[in-house]
Amino acid sequence: MNAKTKNPQAMKFVDFVASPAFQNAFAKASGSLPAYPSEASKPDPGLTLFVGYQKNGKTYPFPDQLWPNPKVQNAHLTGLQNIFAGKGTVAQMLSAMDRAYRSK
Secondary structure: OOOOOOOOOHHHHHHHHHOHHHHHHHHHHHOOOOOOOOOOOOOOHHHHHHHHHHHOOOOOOOOOOOOOOHHHHHHHHHHHHHHHOOOOOHHHHHHHHHHHHHOO
8 A cells, every 4th residue: 555545445444454354264265374363363274384384484475575586486487387388397497597586
């Protein structure tokens, strides 16, 4: 949300989306963990490993959050598509991601 928004309802919406009730409902519907864990959240037992990672601060909302440029994400997505299509390997994808990571 833009800090200079003229819409008085915008912050109410942000507060709603960040609320434990919304986070838990969204996590349940999407089969994931809530972004903001709470005592009320009841993750699927299949996510137990990830619950531990989240509690230990070892998760990020988006895997590319700390990547240095958007080229890395492009190499990642293209590489995954190539792997699933039988046109590439994990090693090729990682090499492309490394090249993209080093580029400016």
